[in-house]
Amino acid sequence: MSLLVVGSVAFDAVETPFGKRERMLGGSATHFSLSASFFTDVRVVGVVGGDFGDEEMAVFRERGINTDDIERVEAGKTFFWSGRYEFDLNTAHTLDTQLNVFADFRPKLSDESKRARMVFLGNIQPDLQSEVREHLRGAELVALDTMNYWITSVPEQVEAAIRRVDVVIINDAEARMLSKEPNLIKAARKILSWGPRALVVKRGEYGAAMFTQDSYFAIPAYPLESVFDPTGAGDTFAGGFMGYLASRASVDDEALRRAIIFGSVMASFNVEEFGTDRVRRLTHEEINRRFSDFKRMTHFEEIPFERAVRAAE
Amino acid sequence: MSLLVVGSVAFDAVETPFGKRERMLGGSATHFSLSASFFTDVRVVGVVGGDFGDEEMAVFRERGINTDDIERVEAGKTFFWSGRYEFDLNTAHTLDTQLNVFADFRPKLSDESKRARMVFLGNIQPDLQSEVREHLRGAELVALDTMNYWITSVPEQVEAAIRRVDVVIINDAEARMLSKEPNLIKAARKILSWGPRALVVKRGEYGAAMFTQDSYFAIPAYPLESVFDPTGAGDTFAGGFMGYLASRASVDDEALRRAIIFGSVMASFNVEEFGTDRVRRLTHEEINRRFSDFKRMTHFEEIPFERAVRAAE
Numbered sequence: 001m002s003l004l005v006v007g008s009v010a011f012d013a014v015e016t017p018f019g020k021r022e023r024m025l026g027g028s029a030t031h032f033s034l035s036a037s038f039f040t041d042v043r044v045v046g047v048v049g050g051d052f053g054d055e056e057m058a059v060f061r062e063r064g065i066n067t068d069d070i071e072r073v074e075a076g077k078t079f080f081w082s083g084r085y086e087f088d089l090n091t092a093h094t095l096d097t098q099l100n101v102f103a104d105f106r107p108k109l110s111d112e113s114k115r116a117r118m119v120f121l122g123n124i125q126p127d128l129q130s131e132v133r134e135h136l137r138g139a140e141l142v143a144l145d146t147m148n149y150w151i152t153s154v155p156e157q158v159e160a161a162i163r164r165v166d167v168v169i170i171n172d173a174e175a176r177m178l179s180k181e182p183n184l185i186k187a188a189r190k191i192l193s194w195g196p197r198a199l200v201v202k203r204g205e206y207g208a209a210m211f212t213q214d215s216y217f218a219i220p221a222y223p224l225e226s227v228f229d230p231t232g233a234g235d236t237f238a239g240g241f242m243g244y245l246a247s248r249a250s251v252d253d254e255a256l257r258r259a260i261i262f263g264s265v266m267a268s269f270n271v272e273e274f275g276t277d278r279v280r281r282l283t284h285e286e287i288n289r290r291f292s293d294f295k296r297m298t299h300f301e302e303i304p305f306e307r308a309v310r311a312a313e
Numbered sequence: 314m315s316l317l318v319v320g321s322v323a324f325d326a327v328e329t330p331f332g333k334r335e336r337m338l339g340g341s342a343t344h345f346s347l348s349a350s351f352f353t354d355v356r357v358v359g360v361v362g363g364d365f366g367d368e369e370m371a372v373f374r375e376r377g378i379n380t381d382d383i384e385r386v387e388a389g390k391t392f393f394w395s396g397r398y399e400f401d402l403n404t405a406h407t408l409d410t411q412l413n414v415f416a417d418f419r420p421k422l423s424d425e426s427k428r429a430r431m432v433f434l435g436n437i438q439p440d441l442q443s444e445v446r447e448h449l450r451g452a453e454l455v456a457l458d459t460m461n462y463w464i465t466s467v468p469e470q471v472e473a474a475i476r477r478v479d480v481v482i483i484n485d486a487e488a489r490m491l492s493k494e495p496n497l498i499k500a501a502r503k504i505l506s507w508g509p510r511a512l513v514v515k516r517g518e519y520g521a522a523m524f525t526q527d528s529y530f531a532i533p534a535y536p537l538e539s540v541f542d543p544t545g546a547g548d549t550f551a552g553g554f555m556g557y558l559a560s561r562a563s564v565d566d567e568a569l570r571r572a573i574i575f576g577s578v579m580a581s582f583n584v585e586e587f588g589t590d591r592v593r594r595l596t597h598e599e600i601n602r603r604f605s606d607f608k609r610m611t612h613f614e615e616i617p618f619e620r621a622v623r624a625a626e
Contacts, residue, residue: 038618038620039618039620087495088495182400182401183538183539184536185536185537185538186538203519206516206519206520207519207531207533209533209536215609215610216536216610217610217611217613218520218533218536218610218611219533219611219613220520220522220531220532220533223497223498223522223529223531224498225496225498225499226496244618247618247620254613254614257612257613257614258613258614258616260613261613262618284618284620287618288617288618291615291617291618292615292617295613295615296528297528297529297530297531298530298531298532298611299570300530300532300567300570300571300573300574300608301567301570301571302604302605302608303571304601304604304605305351305352305557305560305575305597305600305601305604307351307352307560307597
């Protein structure tokens, strides 16, 4: 089994300047696994309530995602999040959060899950992330995401969790908050000093960057004329990133760089429509075409400047 | 004569979280020409007052910049700007602006200036930019910069000036304001519909982008651990961009892309110290080394994803 994700499976209600959905499939593990499923075999560890139907389960199964470790609490309700985006789509206003069965989520890892080669710890309570990490002794590469809520309330737990993983995938505001460094380069150095091999920084419309001990990589975002619904973009990015890595026999710097591109490609599709709509019907051809677009839009020839000697000299 | 710049020559007083200068050489034509002088021959059209000394003039001459068209109004004072930067250095608060001799600036182009092959119209009154443009009938490539003040007060003059040039170099907020389009891709399409061959968008700490009719190019900024004084970064960028283009026999898409990199390289040096201090003592070796850094930090191999056929299939 190649890739495991631990995170939320949810129903989202989303309002953007372009439309509204009362209830659609969402959650970090959902967006992550759908995205990663284009690159590798994925298994989800999560929890849903009795209101989670066959129709929703089918979305995972149609993409070949293993749902054996999605626990079902018949008496409870699925995690529900409701949000509204302003015109610029950069900030989500949370209107309602009902944790429901997610409030008592204790990830239960089957023996097969424990044998995962690579793991993504989605944004859950950081001590839970550390606990799950302990069960994955054989994992080659473990990544985590977190959020401002945990960074503010339990920073020492977040740092402890980061000390146990190989890759941290967060946005730039979170990197600054976590390190207490306004400069991103200094922030990255501090976070890397805690042990991870790589820090991946999501910058929304400005792209993404990756810091390792001895290299820096940065790319712009794919230029989109209309962003429809940014919900899940970060997890979709992480899914493309980790899914691509899991498809490789080994993870070197070149593979990490291409993983950043595939993550960006997947996120750029995700925001084009509501929820999981666009990613669900993606094709490998579309993914590879946009990967090539990224190459085209960032490529330049490395020809150093040589000043011609002036006639007068 | 290869490159002409029309713009301000000024004294700046700048306060940043890292220090303070009461009076130093500044102005758009100053930052532009110093930067461009590393790539080509530059000539400045501007105006200074009787308080502009030999010491200041020497800064231009030491870099081989032609100052014959810098008019000197003995009875007047040089343009003075005073500003303060907040901790994040992204926004400048203007404390004082004394236009002085710059208030009545009417660019006087000598015959040699009129023969310029390439021209940068720095941020001056847009009707003046159009007027200067009319005198440069033989120019191969003319670029302009503008600012929110003109976009708000005389938008039709700004549009008219843009219709007369080949390249527009502005920041992203200005592009959105000018086109009345919040989405940058739509904004770019609208501005290009007015006629320019290329729109270059400066994004500060997020890098730069270039739009043409049929291509998009974007790069991140050079990662700096400490930005000291951002004053003049935009003009220094434009100087590297135009200077590099002027050093080439022809301007194709590949040259434009490398020009964006050289512009970014020059701007990244400019912000490392106060005013013109860092750029003045730069070497071609330092410039080329940072150009290579840009290649290294954006490079990835274009290997499309191919999913291995699973054994079970």
